[in-house]
Amino acid sequence: MPPLMPAPDRSVLDRRDQIAAALRTVVPGEGVITDEDERRAYESDGLAAYRQMPMLVVLPSAVEQVSRILRYCHDNNIKVVPRGGGTSLSGGSLPLEDGIVLAMGKFNRVLEIDFDNRCVVVQPGVTNLGISDAVQHAGFYYAPDPSSQIACSIGGNVAENAGGVHCLKYGLTANNLLGLEMVLMTGEVIRLGGRHLDSDGYDLMGVMTGSEGLLGVITEVTVRILRKPATARALLLGFPSNESAGDCVGAVIADGIIPGGMEMMDKPAIHAVEDFVHAGYPLDVESLLIVELDGPAEEVDELIRRVEAIARRCGATYLRISNTEAERLTFWAGRKAAFPAVGRITPDYLCMDGTIPRARLPEVLTRMAALGRKYELRIANVFHAGDGNLHPLILFDANAGELERAEKLGADILRLCVEVGGVLTGEHGVGVEKRDLMGTMFNEIDLAQQQRVKCAFDPNMLLNPGKVFPTLHRCAELGRLHVSGGRLPFPDIPRF
Amino acid sequence: MPTLRPTSAPELLAAVKEALADATPIEILGQGTKHDLGRPFQASRRIELTGLSGISLYEPGELVMGAGAGTMLSDIEETLRKNRQELAFEPPDLGPLLGSAAGAQTIGGVIAGNLAGPRRIKAGAARDHFLGFHAVSGRGEEFKSGGRVMKNVTGYDLSKLMAGSWGTLAVLSDVTVKVLPAAEKTRTVLVTGLDAARAVAAMAAAMQGPCDVSGAAHLPQSLAMASGVSYVSGAGKPVTALRVEGTPISVAYRCAELTKEMAGFGPVEELHSMNSARLWRELRDAQFLVEPRDRPVWRISVAPQSGAGVIQAIARALEARWFMDWAGGLVWLSLPPGTPDAGAAMVRAAVGEQGHATLYRAPADLRASVPVFHPQPPALAALTQRVKLSFDPQGILNPGRMYAGV
Known part of the structure; x- marks a missing residue:
């Protein structure tokens, strides 16, 4: 179910033609899009489950135009949703019914x-x-x-x-x-x-x-x-359990090695990927690690040997080392195709983005699997293992009415990430997708302080409202200060 | 002046609330090693954070450490050293430069000043390693931001605002930082005899090459002479230093490559671990400018290619002692005592639009009359003021330390 967005401002919608005309004086001709079919291209971003037709789309091509558009919208109380490539996975550029989309595609030099x-x-x-x-x-x-x-x-x-x-x-x-x-x-x-x-x-x-x-x-x-590093080589490591793969990641870091990349995939992800790109991934392992080392050849060769020894100590049952650039790219081909590969085996999927303290990975995966059983949905996991950023892919079929269940499962997974000391999002952003979960990580005071920063930049809350913050407070209300009077109300602090 | 030394987060909260109730400005201190940095301001009480001390979280395998804001940096560094880890941004110890003790600063102070040493060019500054915090705002509210994980985009990254805000937005009670493995080996390639412009060219060549240089600094002859490293002090010429860190095999290889690359610039020497560590500590802490103590000191941050030009523009008119770090992007410079306005007009004209200059050391009367932090254009200054008010509407936290009214 799409999250509730700020109620549209009727007075703005009623002035739509007038607003379009005013914006055309800033961005002439085709730079202001009113046509319904053309606006449709902007109705969603990388989070395709949510859609909303924007009131207007404006495509400026100069800073001065951006400045005049924003000034006009500021003066006329019109909401603005900025948009870049439109690839946000959290609905960051989901339009508003009464807002303009400010598409920055012409700033391409x-x-x-x-x-x-x-x-x-x-x-x-x-x-x-x-x-x-x-x-x-x-x-x-x-x-x-x-x-x-x-x-x-x-x-x-x-x-x-x-x-x-x-x-x-x-x-x-x-x-x-x-x-x-x-x-x-x-x-x-x-x-x-x-x-x-x-x-x-x-x-x-x-x-x-x-x-x-x-x-x-x-x-x-x-x-x-x-x-660019002079060379890069990778190890492809298979493990009999997620625990042993996780141990290997920790042992590499404990040995003082910071790999250029360290990616983990669980069994469902490995199988989906291998069926799709035939990267040569082993199918009889529970967990797969790609560890990439980059730098001068002398250094890389040495570190490859060290990581190899660590992997064997941690119980790797499969071990391949790239000897050519083509081979290294094959190792990555699978990982890089993980999302489309999963897309092939399911009508729809939701990509989550929590970060967890890496040591909690085995526990999180076990509990996540239990959540999957509870909601009767499958989950495949890809994981930026070095920094703890987890991407569970929840497989579902929207046409079978499974979206709501998938969203609930996703929310439970993110709550789990927060519970073990992690966060809601590592790199995809809060957007609209995780907006209503902000309260699991932050209390009212934390959120109010963030919104006060927003007020310092945009006191009328016209830029991208409805994203990130679960509740919209007016800046005047946030600015109020309650000071309790009286002297020395806290007599116990050590004083000198 | 009454000094409060809270020993817990609730006590800190109470201390700030008390000041808020009285509407009295507070000076916030760790050990006070950077007390004389910034504009002088009136405070009617002090909050010292030394009671909020101790490492609360350290997981070497997760590259994360949490500690009270008042924890001594030396304690943190010692704990890290035992696990062959470090704070990669190489926090400088500016105590002696600023007229206080060496080795006395706290982690909170390092973050509040967003300090960084020579490795800044490779690893970033304190802001880049600052993962999360708890703090009390000038509103008398305890709040948090960030977390203990490295990848986190949940909500605004208020850690970035705290780093470099010099205690003007909120009082940090505890902080979480990213830690990294320390290099197994360090060596330094020295090139001698280059003037400032040629040194910038050599450092740019080194930075553009494949040798992954983690420090690039230049000392003119007069300063090089004061080094405790005999290769540097005895060179009899300006010295340009390029640092290489990593595993022994890698460092040996890269040093050999770098030596070849630099041969076209001038005679080349190599420093091994002990001497390297000593030289980079001298550079990190700006030890070359500690004496004479009555000279005002500027810290100038510009595009690396502009470093030499800025120095030349200033040195044409004033007797300047200076050296460059960050491949030319950081200029430390001292001017004769008694220089009108501490040379501010001249220094800032030389910097122009290419960066900013901060008056790091000067007598209080000068710091009161000369903008210590680089003046901002009106729209940016107004935004800065609004950000300040969003955390500290009554202006009770280090008021005026950075800018008048902020």
Whole structure:
């Protein structure tokens, strides 16, 4: 069942034509979409279970246009949903009935490649992979690599603080970002960071990262680029249990090794993937690990030997080491195709995104299997093992009326993640999908403080409302302060 | 000034509520090693966090540690060392530079200042390793953000706001940080005889190469002479230092590669573990600028390629002692005592739009009259103010330490 969104503002809907006309004075011609068929392309994002036709879609192509659009919407109390590549898995760019979708696809240029400062300046609509493509001729790349990297935009990556399979060693978007230009809901243009490393004042770029389009609209992004490692090799390791695979992950880290990637799949995922891509994965193991080491060849060869020894000690029953680049890519082909592979064996699936303390993995998998039995739904698991980010894929059939059950199972799985010391989302964002579960991780005060930050950026709550926060409080109400009077009300604190 | 030293989170909450009830500004301190950094401000009481001390969580296999904000950094580092781990952002010890004791700072202070050492260019700053916290806001409310796992996008990342806010938003009670394995081996390749511009070019070449350099710094001859490492002090020339860390086999290989690469720039030397550690500690802590103590000190963060130009622009007009870290992206610089406005106009004109300059050390009267933190454009300054008010509407937490009214 789609989550309840803020009630549409009738007075805005009634002015739809007038608003479209006003926006056309800012973005002429086809930049303002009113036609129903054309708007339909924007009615959902990567979380296709939820759909909503937007009132209007606007496609600006210049910062000045973004500024004027936001100013106009601010002055006329119109809600705005920013959208990049539209690949959000949490419904981050799900439209609002009375809101405009601000689609940033025309901001698609690489503005500057600066190898000497090891950074690239791009517009937010450039794809994640587009950045690496622009610098690969010189042996550089952009490190965060979400699975959707062909399609997802860097602006969206910043909004969601996107990760990928190499985060343990190279960090998430937040750790690879140097500068932002953004527009506030008032139309004010603000530049944060640049090509230098540290923020001056408050790290507003840090809080913008992962703010899910609720604080500002990103119009320019500066990211750092890294030299491609000279070599990369991978081990494909099979284990008789999830416990032993988990032990192996811990033992590798305890040995002081931080692999470039360390991915785990459980048996249902292994089978789905192998049927699909024929990567040569063993079918008689309970758990499969891909461990990738990158760096100079001398270092990689040494670490491969060390990981191999650890894997044997941890009881690996299957062990292959890539000797060629083609072989390494085959190991990954299965993992990278895990979502579509699961998509083949089920009419629908929900992809969850909790993070857990890795040591709790066996317990979480056992309890998750029990939950699957309770809801009579199958679950396949892929896991960014190094950093504890778990992607349970819940298999269901919407046409058989199983969506609601799948959602309930998903919520139970995320509650379980929080219960063992983890979090609701590691890299997909809260969006609308996990919005109503925020209370399992945060109390009212925690959430109110986050919303006050929102108020500092967007006091009228016009940017992407209905996402992230389960309850919409007015900023005036959040700002009220209750001070208890009296002197020395707390006499027991040590005083000097 | 009355000083409160809470020993638990509820006591901290009570202490802040008490100040809020009186509407009296509080100065928040760990050990006070960075007390003289920032604009001087009036406070009528102090809260010292040294009572909120101790490591509450350490799971080496999960690369995570949690501790009270007042925990001594030295205790944390010692515990990590026993497990061959470290804080990868290499927190500097600026105590001596700022006129207080060495080895005395707390983890809360390191995070509040978002400090980072030479490894910043590879591993990031405190903000990049700060996973979660509990704190009391200026509203007198206890709140939390983040968690103990490395990948977490649940809600706004308030940890980023706390890091580098110098205690002006909330009082941290406990913090959770990411920890990483310490390198098994460290070596340093020294290139001698380069001027600032040539050094920046050499450091850029090293950073662009495949050797995974984890430190790139440059000392002019006058400062190199003061090093405790004889290879550096005895060079008789400027010294450019490039650090390589990792497994012994890898370090030996990369050092050999780097030496070949750098041969075109100038004569090359190599430092082994002990000397490397010593040199990078000197650079990390800006030890070269501790004396003379009456010179104002600037910390300038710019694009790496701009470092040499900024220095030249300042040194043309003023007698500057300086060195570069972060491949040119961090310039530490001291100016003669008595320089009008501590050289602020000159320094900030040289930096222009390329970064920012912070007056890290100066007498209180100068810090009161010269903007210590880089002045912000109006829209950004207004946003900064609104963020401050969202945490601390009465302005009771370190008020004015960063900017007037913040």
